[in-house]
Amino acid sequence: MKDLKHIYYFEKLLEDANNDLVRQAEVDGQIVIGSVCSQIPEPLLNLPGCFSVRLRAPRTGSIEMGTYYMSSLLCECCRAILERAIEGGYNFLDCILAPDACAQMNRCVENIDKQHLIEKEHFFVSYADVPMKSDASALKHYVKQMRLRVLEPLQEKFGIDVSDTALCKAVEEHNRICKIMTEIGDFRKQENPVITGYEYAVLCLATYSCPKNLLVEKLEETLEELKTREPDAKNPYKARVVMVGSEIDDPDLIRLTEEAGALVIADRYCFGSLPGRVEIVLNDEEDVLTQICAFYLKTGQCPRFMNTDKIVERKEYVHQLAQDYQADGVIYQQLKFCDYWGYERALASHVMRDDYGYPVLSIDRPYVVGNSGQLRTRVQAFVESIEIKKLNK
Numbered sequence: 001m002k003d004l005k006h007i008y009y010f011e012k013l014l015e016d017a018n019n020d021l022v023r024q025a026e027v028d029g030q031i032v033i034g035s036v037c038s039q040i041p042e043p044l045l046n047l048p049g050c051f052s053v054r055l056r057a058p059r060t061g062s063i064e065m066g067t068y069y070m071s072s073l074l075c076e077c078c079r080a081i082l083e084r085a086i087e088g089g090y091n092f093l094d095c096i097l098a099p100d101a102c103a104q105m106n107r108c109v110e111n112i113d114k115q116h117l118i119e120k121e122h123f124f125v126s127y128a129d130v131p132m133k134s135d136a137s138a139l140k141h142y143v144k145q146m147r148l149r150v151l152e153p154l155q156e157k158f159g160i161d162v163s164d165t166a167l168c169k170a171v172e173e174h175n176r177i178c179k180i181m182t183e184i185g186d187f188r189k190q191e192n193p194v195i196t197g198y199e200y201a202v203l204c205l206a207t208y209s210c211p212k213n214l215l216v217e218k219l220e221e222t223l224e225e226l227k228t229r230e231p232d233a234k235n236p237y238k239a240r241v242v243m244v245g246s247e248i249d250d251p252d253l254i255r256l257t258e259e260a261g262a263l264v265i266a267d268r269y270c271f272g273s274l275p276g277r278v279e280i281v282l283n284d285e286e287d288v289l290t291q292i293c294a295f296y297l298k299t300g301q302c303p304r305f306m307n308t309d310k311i312v313e314r315k316e317y318v319h320q321l322a323q324d325y326q327a328d329g330v331i332y333q334q335l336k337f338c339d340y341w342g343y344e345r346a347l348a349s350h351v352m353r354d355d356y357g358y359p360v361l362s363i364d365r366p367y368v369v370g371n372s373g374q375l376r377t378r379v380q381a382f383v384e385s386i387e388i389k390k391l392n393k
């Protein structure tokens with residue numbers, strides 16, 4: 001296929017956490033909020049006057065210092081982010097608003113805080129306790145924590161407007177991006193899609209890493225371009241897969257998977273669009289913050305939710321995606337030493353294979369995988385097994 005007009009622009013934005021658009025918004029006087037987990041609702045971090053940057057460590061090389069402070073037994077994503085903070089890579093942040101969701105990420109954020117790694121004078125860190133269940137009492141607690149640990153600090157420290165009107169405006173902006181990304185993502189349902197999983201991952205990652213209002217124009221142009229883009233005459237991929245699991249903040253993992261023959265047609269991972277880019281529908285009757293929190297509890301697919309309903313729902317959700325996007329198989333991937341996804345991957349890979357009948361590839365991986373020969377070989381073998389299965393049918 002012909003290259004997308006703006007793909008290089010979006011790829012460039014991903015090369016640095018402090019990218020051109022972040023710098024531009026900072027110059028415009030916007031407050032920059034570091035985010036480390038999907039469990040703080042994004043609209044709360046993107047109220048008028050501020051925006052969120054989900055922390056990534058692009059072009060990571062050595063993570064020796066991160067490992068020194070956090071040990072070699074914690075997730076490499078956390079270690080790489082700490083390493084980048086030690087190098088001064090996040091000095092543009094005004095604060096980090098983190099949930100007590102993943103203890104490993106919290107150790108990383110604590111290190112950033114206690115070692116005073118961010119230079120801005122007023123920089124602060126706030127932690128919110130987030131529920132592991134999705135019932136009514138969990139929602140009440142979630143709302144309270146979001147008010148106490150996210151909205152109030154933003155209002156007190158930076159004068160951010162946290163009124164219902166401001167919250168509605170933030171949801172509106174959020175939905176604008178979600179609508180575009182959903183429309184673009186739907187092209188992946190085509191038999192011979194006009195967008196690759198890699199290209200989609202680049203666009204989606206940019207929406208997590210940049211001020212959204214500065215991205216909209218180019219995303220809209222890309223959507224228009226896709227409407228008339230001609231796919232390759234012959235589909236170069238041998239299988240279609242749903243990618244599930246922990247954070248993928250580097251599109252090279254998707255590129256590697258596709259180079260090995262498996263087109264990634266659905267992205268069910270942290271930093272992905274399902275459900276991260278699903279529009280939030282608000283009504284006029286209930287409290288706005290409660291509605292936002294309820295949406296995140298209802299749609300959240302993080303394995304940290306441990307009530308039975310949610311455990312079952314996660315498999316059903318992947319099954320539904322596989323149906324909707326006509327997947328041939330599922331890849332469960334997890335960053336090494338991630339407890340939540342370690343358990344989920346071990347269990348779900350069997351359930352999806354034995355109970356739902358999907359071919360499943362189950363992998364744990366290091367943070368940087370762009371050139372992993374071992375992973376490429378495993379994906380190739382998985383694709384071959386799917387092809388053999390199809391032939392046998």
Ligand code: SF4
Pocket residue numbers: 036037038039101102246247270302303304340
């Ligand atoms: S997998 Fe769960 S705990 Fe980990 S960053 Fe994503 S939402 Fe947060």
Ligand code: SF4
Pocket residue numbers: 075076077078102103104105246247335337338339340341
């Ligand atoms: S991959 Fe797992 S351990 Fe690492 S930050 Fe995400 S949830 Fe935490």
